[in-house]
Amino acid sequence: MQNVYDFKVKKPNGEELSLKEYEGKPLIIVNTASKCGLTPQFKGLQELYEKYSDKDLEILGFPCDQFNNQEYDNIEKTTEFCQVNYGVNFPIFAKIDVNGSKADPLFTYLKEQKRGLLSKRIKWNFTKFLVDRNGQVVERYGPTIEPSKIEADLTKLL
Template sequence: MITVYDFTVKKTSGDTQSLRDFEGKPMLIVNTASKCGLTPQFKGLQELYDQYQEKGLEILGFPCGQFNNQEYDNIDETTQFCQLNYGVTFPMFSKIDVNGANTDPLFAYLKEQKGGVLTKDIKWNFTKFLVDRNGHVVKRYAPTTEPDKIKNDLSELL
Protein backbone atom coordinates (compact mmCIF):
# COMPACT_ATOMS: atom_id res chain seq x y z
CA MET A 1 0.00 0.00 0.00
CA ILE A 2 1.30 3.45 -0.92
CA THR A 3 1.91 5.95 1.88
CA VAL A 4 3.30 9.48 1.94
CA TYR A 5 6.70 7.90 2.53
CA ASP A 6 6.73 6.77 -1.10
CA PHE A 7 7.02 10.38 -2.33
CA THR A 8 9.99 12.62 -2.95
CA VAL A 9 9.59 16.39 -2.80
CA LYS A 10 11.72 19.32 -3.90
CA LYS A 11 13.37 21.41 -1.21
CA THR A 12 13.76 25.18 -1.53
CA SER A 13 17.41 24.57 -2.47
CA GLY A 14 16.28 22.55 -5.49
CA ASP A 15 17.53 19.29 -4.00
CA THR A 16 15.05 16.46 -3.49
CA GLN A 17 14.05 14.92 -0.20
CA SER A 18 12.31 11.63 0.45
CA LEU A 19 9.38 11.85 2.82
CA ARG A 20 10.74 8.58 4.21
CA ASP A 21 13.03 10.94 6.17
CA PHE A 22 9.95 11.72 8.30
CA GLU A 23 8.95 8.08 8.81
CA GLY A 24 7.45 7.34 12.21
CA LYS A 25 6.40 10.95 12.78
CA PRO A 26 2.92 12.43 12.49
CA MET A 27 2.83 15.18 9.89
CA LEU A 28 0.67 18.12 8.99
CA ILE A 29 1.10 18.85 5.27
CA VAL A 30 -0.12 22.28 4.18
CA ASN A 31 -0.31 24.23 0.92
CA THR A 32 0.69 27.75 1.90
CA ALA A 33 0.70 31.27 0.46
CA SER A 34 2.49 34.39 1.64
CA LYS A 35 0.05 37.02 0.39
CA CYS A 36 -3.32 35.56 1.40
CA GLY A 37 -5.92 36.56 3.95
CA LEU A 38 -5.18 33.24 5.68
CA THR A 39 -1.41 33.84 5.81
CA PRO A 40 -1.55 34.64 9.56
CA GLN A 41 -2.13 30.89 10.02
CA PHE A 42 1.64 30.59 9.75
CA LYS A 43 1.72 31.85 13.35
CA GLY A 44 -0.60 29.07 14.53
CA LEU A 45 1.25 26.45 12.52
CA GLN A 46 4.54 27.54 14.08
CA GLU A 47 2.95 27.41 17.55
CA LEU A 48 1.84 23.82 16.90
CA TYR A 49 5.33 22.97 15.71
CA ASP A 50 6.92 24.56 18.78
CA GLN A 51 4.52 22.73 21.09
CA TYR A 52 4.65 19.27 19.53
CA GLN A 53 7.94 18.94 17.66
CA GLU A 54 9.60 17.23 20.63
CA LYS A 55 6.81 14.62 20.49
CA GLY A 56 7.63 14.00 16.83
CA LEU A 57 5.32 16.33 14.90
CA GLU A 58 6.54 17.58 11.55
CA ILE A 59 4.79 20.36 9.65
CA LEU A 60 5.61 20.52 5.96
CA GLY A 61 4.77 23.71 4.06
CA PHE A 62 4.32 23.74 0.29
CA PRO A 63 3.96 27.23 -1.20
CA CYS A 64 1.41 27.48 -3.99
CA GLY A 65 0.47 30.42 -6.19
CA GLN A 66 -2.58 28.87 -7.88
CA PHE A 67 -5.13 30.87 -5.92
CA ASN A 68 -5.04 34.49 -7.11
CA ASN A 69 -1.25 34.26 -7.45
CA GLN A 70 -0.79 34.87 -3.72
CA GLU A 71 2.73 33.50 -3.52
CA TYR A 72 6.06 35.06 -4.45
CA ASP A 73 7.65 33.84 -7.67
CA ASN A 74 11.02 33.56 -5.96
CA ILE A 75 11.19 30.85 -3.27
CA ASP A 76 13.84 32.82 -1.35
CA GLU A 77 11.33 35.66 -0.95
CA THR A 78 8.79 33.15 0.36
CA THR A 79 11.08 31.61 2.95
CA GLN A 80 12.40 35.01 4.04
CA PHE A 81 8.84 36.33 4.41
CA CYS A 82 7.81 33.31 6.51
CA GLN A 83 10.84 33.51 8.77
CA LEU A 84 10.78 37.28 9.28
CA ASN A 85 7.04 37.71 9.75
CA TYR A 86 6.05 34.46 11.49
CA GLY A 87 9.27 32.91 12.77
CA VAL A 88 8.70 29.78 10.68
CA THR A 89 11.20 27.04 11.46
CA PHE A 90 9.29 24.03 10.12
CA PRO A 91 10.37 22.71 6.71
CA MET A 92 9.20 24.67 3.68
CA PHE A 93 9.53 23.21 0.20
CA SER A 94 9.55 24.47 -3.38
CA LYS A 95 6.52 26.15 -4.87
CA ILE A 96 4.09 23.62 -6.38
CA ASP A 97 0.70 23.23 -8.05
CA VAL A 98 -1.97 21.46 -6.01
CA ASN A 99 -4.61 21.27 -8.77
CA GLY A 100 -4.68 20.88 -12.54
CA ALA A 101 -2.42 19.22 -15.09
CA ASN A 102 0.77 19.97 -13.13
CA THR A 103 -0.44 18.84 -9.72
CA ASP A 104 2.44 17.75 -7.54
CA PRO A 105 2.31 13.94 -7.14
CA LEU A 106 2.22 14.18 -3.32
CA PHE A 107 -0.83 16.44 -3.43
CA ALA A 108 -2.52 14.23 -6.03
CA TYR A 109 -2.11 11.38 -3.54
CA LEU A 110 -3.29 13.44 -0.55
CA LYS A 111 -6.43 14.53 -2.42
CA GLU A 112 -7.12 10.95 -3.50
CA GLN A 113 -6.87 9.77 0.11
CA LYS A 114 -9.06 12.51 1.58
CA GLY A 115 -11.30 14.37 -0.82
CA GLY A 116 -12.95 17.64 0.01
CA VAL A 117 -16.61 18.55 0.03
CA LEU A 118 -18.12 17.97 -3.44
CA THR A 119 -14.71 17.63 -5.12
CA LYS A 120 -11.22 16.37 -4.39
CA ASP A 121 -9.66 19.60 -5.64
CA ILE A 122 -8.08 21.94 -3.15
CA LYS A 123 -10.24 25.04 -2.94
CA TRP A 124 -7.77 27.51 -1.43
CA ASN A 125 -4.50 28.11 0.39
CA PHE A 126 -3.90 26.48 3.78
CA THR A 127 -5.72 23.22 3.14
CA LYS A 128 -4.19 20.86 5.68
CA PHE A 129 -3.68 17.08 5.68
CA LEU A 130 -2.98 15.18 8.90
CA VAL A 131 -0.81 12.10 8.44
CA ASP A 132 -0.25 9.43 11.10
CA ARG A 133 3.06 7.81 12.12
CA ASN A 134 2.54 5.11 9.48
CA GLY A 135 2.28 7.58 6.61
CA HIS A 136 -1.49 7.29 6.19
CA VAL A 137 -3.65 10.37 5.63
CA VAL A 138 -6.18 10.46 8.47
CA LYS A 139 -7.89 13.83 8.04
CA ARG A 140 -8.24 16.81 5.74
CA TYR A 141 -8.96 20.29 7.07
CA ALA A 142 -10.51 23.23 5.27
CA PRO A 143 -8.38 26.31 4.61
CA THR A 144 -10.31 28.25 7.27
CA THR A 145 -9.62 25.66 10.00
CA GLU A 146 -7.26 27.39 12.39
CA PRO A 147 -4.23 25.33 13.43
CA ASP A 148 -5.23 25.32 17.12
CA LYS A 149 -8.45 23.49 16.16
CA ILE A 150 -6.32 20.54 15.05
CA LYS A 151 -4.80 19.92 18.51
CA ASN A 152 -7.31 17.26 19.61
CA ASP A 153 -6.81 15.17 16.47
CA LEU A 154 -3.07 15.71 16.67
CA SER A 155 -2.81 14.66 20.31
CA GLU A 156 -4.38 11.30 19.39
CA LEU A 157 -1.46 10.66 17.03
CA LEU A 158 1.26 11.72 19.43
Protein backbone atom coordinates (compact mmCIF):
# COMPACT_ATOMS: atom_id res chain seq x y z
CA MET A 1 0.00 0.00 0.00
CA GLN A 2 1.23 3.45 -0.93
CA ASN A 3 -1.03 5.61 1.29
CA VAL A 4 -4.21 5.55 3.36
CA TYR A 5 -6.36 6.14 0.29
CA ASP A 6 -5.51 2.61 -0.86
CA PHE A 7 -7.59 1.07 1.95
CA LYS A 8 -11.23 0.12 2.24
CA VAL A 9 -13.14 0.37 5.50
CA LYS A 10 -16.59 -0.69 6.63
CA LYS A 11 -19.41 1.71 7.31
CA PRO A 12 -21.68 0.98 10.30
CA ASN A 13 -24.11 -0.86 8.00
CA GLY A 14 -21.30 -3.20 6.85
CA GLU A 15 -20.90 -1.70 3.36
CA GLU A 16 -17.32 -1.17 2.23
CA LEU A 17 -16.08 2.33 1.52
CA SER A 18 -12.86 3.12 -0.30
CA LEU A 19 -10.81 5.79 1.42
CA LYS A 20 -10.22 7.13 -2.10
CA GLU A 21 -13.44 9.03 -1.32
CA TYR A 22 -11.25 11.27 0.85
CA GLU A 23 -8.35 11.60 -1.58
CA GLY A 24 -6.77 15.05 -1.50
CA LYS A 25 -8.11 15.83 1.97
CA PRO A 26 -6.21 15.99 5.23
CA LEU A 27 -7.47 13.43 7.72
CA ILE A 28 -7.49 12.73 11.42
CA ILE A 29 -8.02 9.01 11.92
CA VAL A 30 -8.83 8.00 15.48
CA ASN A 31 -9.83 4.87 17.38
CA THR A 32 -12.72 5.79 19.66
CA ALA A 33 -14.73 4.41 22.56
CA SER A 34 -18.04 5.61 23.98
CA LYS A 35 -17.53 4.59 27.61
CA CYS A 36 -13.94 5.72 28.22
CA GLY A 37 -12.54 8.43 30.46
CA LEU A 38 -11.21 10.05 27.28
CA THR A 39 -14.60 10.03 25.53
CA PRO A 40 -15.01 13.81 26.04
CA GLN A 41 -12.37 14.16 23.30
CA PHE A 42 -15.27 13.73 20.88
CA LYS A 43 -16.12 17.36 21.71
CA GLY A 44 -12.67 18.60 20.69
CA LEU A 45 -12.64 16.47 17.56
CA GLN A 46 -16.05 17.82 16.56
CA GLU A 47 -14.84 21.39 17.17
CA LEU A 48 -11.88 20.82 14.83
CA TYR A 49 -14.21 19.30 12.26
CA GLU A 50 -16.58 22.26 12.40
CA LYS A 51 -13.73 24.75 12.23
CA TYR A 52 -11.85 23.17 9.31
CA SER A 53 -14.27 21.01 7.31
CA ASP A 54 -14.65 23.91 4.86
CA LYS A 55 -10.89 23.51 4.24
CA ASP A 56 -11.43 19.81 3.42
CA LEU A 57 -10.57 18.32 6.84
CA GLU A 58 -12.14 14.94 7.42
CA ILE A 59 -12.15 13.12 10.75
CA LEU A 60 -12.69 9.38 10.61
CA GLY A 61 -13.72 7.66 13.84
CA PHE A 62 -13.27 3.93 14.33
CA PRO A 63 -14.95 2.49 17.45
CA CYS A 64 -12.82 -0.09 19.20
CA ASP A 65 -13.65 -2.37 22.11
CA GLN A 66 -10.16 -3.74 22.81
CA PHE A 67 -9.45 -1.58 25.85
CA ASN A 68 -11.54 -2.64 28.86
CA ASN A 69 -14.66 -3.20 26.74
CA GLN A 70 -15.51 0.49 26.59
CA GLU A 71 -17.60 0.40 23.44
CA TYR A 72 -21.22 -0.63 22.89
CA ASP A 73 -21.84 -3.97 21.20
CA ASN A 74 -24.42 -2.35 18.93
CA ILE A 75 -22.98 0.16 16.41
CA GLU A 76 -26.29 2.04 16.30
CA LYS A 77 -25.92 2.76 20.03
CA THR A 78 -22.38 3.98 19.39
CA THR A 79 -23.34 6.39 16.63
CA GLU A 80 -26.39 7.62 18.53
CA PHE A 81 -24.27 8.20 21.67
CA CYS A 82 -21.73 10.24 19.68
CA GLN A 83 -24.40 12.36 18.00
CA VAL A 84 -26.58 12.96 21.07
CA ASN A 85 -23.82 13.62 23.60
CA TYR A 86 -21.18 15.37 21.49
CA GLY A 87 -22.94 16.48 18.30
CA VAL A 88 -20.61 14.32 16.22
CA ASN A 89 -21.33 14.58 12.52
CA PHE A 90 -18.00 13.36 11.17
CA PRO A 91 -18.01 9.75 9.93
CA ILE A 92 -18.05 6.94 12.48
CA PHE A 93 -17.27 3.58 10.93
CA ALA A 94 -17.89 -0.03 11.95
CA LYS A 95 -16.26 -1.30 15.14
CA ILE A 96 -12.76 -2.68 14.60
CA ASP A 97 -9.72 -4.10 16.35
CA VAL A 98 -6.59 -1.95 16.25
CA ASN A 99 -4.13 -4.49 17.68
CA GLY A 100 -3.56 -8.22 17.41
CA SER A 101 -4.14 -10.77 14.70
CA LYS A 102 -7.57 -9.31 13.81
CA ALA A 103 -6.37 -5.71 13.60
CA ASP A 104 -7.94 -3.73 10.81
CA PRO A 105 -5.47 -3.42 7.89
CA LEU A 106 -5.77 0.38 7.93
CA PHE A 107 -4.62 0.53 11.54
CA THR A 108 -1.84 -1.97 10.89
CA TYR A 109 -0.63 0.40 8.16
CA LEU A 110 -0.98 3.50 10.35
CA LYS A 111 1.05 1.88 13.12
CA GLU A 112 3.76 0.86 10.64
CA GLN A 113 4.01 4.43 9.39
CA LYS A 114 4.19 6.09 12.83
CA ARG A 115 5.29 4.19 15.90
CA GLY A 116 4.20 5.08 19.39
CA LEU A 117 6.68 6.12 22.05
CA LEU A 118 7.84 2.60 22.86
CA SER A 119 6.24 0.40 20.22
CA LYS A 120 3.90 0.28 17.23
CA ARG A 121 1.06 -1.04 19.39
CA ILE A 122 -1.86 1.25 20.14
CA LYS A 123 -2.06 1.52 23.89
CA TRP A 124 -5.54 2.98 24.41
CA ASN A 125 -8.60 4.64 22.91
CA PHE A 126 -8.26 7.99 21.13
CA THR A 127 -4.89 7.44 19.51
CA LYS A 128 -4.95 9.92 16.65
CA PHE A 129 -3.15 9.85 13.29
CA LEU A 130 -2.75 12.99 11.18
CA VAL A 131 -2.67 12.34 7.43
CA ASP A 132 -1.74 14.89 4.75
CA ARG A 133 -3.53 15.54 1.45
CA ASN A 134 -1.34 12.92 -0.24
CA GLY A 135 -2.49 10.18 2.12
CA GLN A 136 0.80 10.09 4.02
CA VAL A 137 0.80 9.69 7.81
CA VAL A 138 2.61 12.71 9.18
CA GLU A 139 2.05 12.37 12.93
CA ARG A 140 0.71 10.12 15.67
CA TYR A 141 -0.72 11.48 18.91
CA GLY A 142 -1.17 9.48 22.09
CA PRO A 143 -4.56 9.02 23.71
CA THR A 144 -4.15 11.80 26.28
CA ILE A 145 -3.24 14.45 23.68
CA GLU A 146 -6.30 16.68 23.42
CA PRO A 147 -7.55 17.40 19.89
CA SER A 148 -6.85 21.12 20.36
CA LYS A 149 -3.13 20.27 20.68
CA ILE A 150 -3.20 18.88 17.13
CA GLU A 151 -4.47 22.11 15.63
CA ALA A 152 -1.07 23.73 14.95
CA ASP A 153 0.13 20.66 13.02
CA LEU A 154 -3.22 20.36 11.26
CA THR A 155 -3.28 23.95 10.02
CA LYS A 156 0.06 23.37 8.24
CA LEU A 157 -1.73 20.77 6.10
CA LEU A 158 -4.69 22.95 5.21
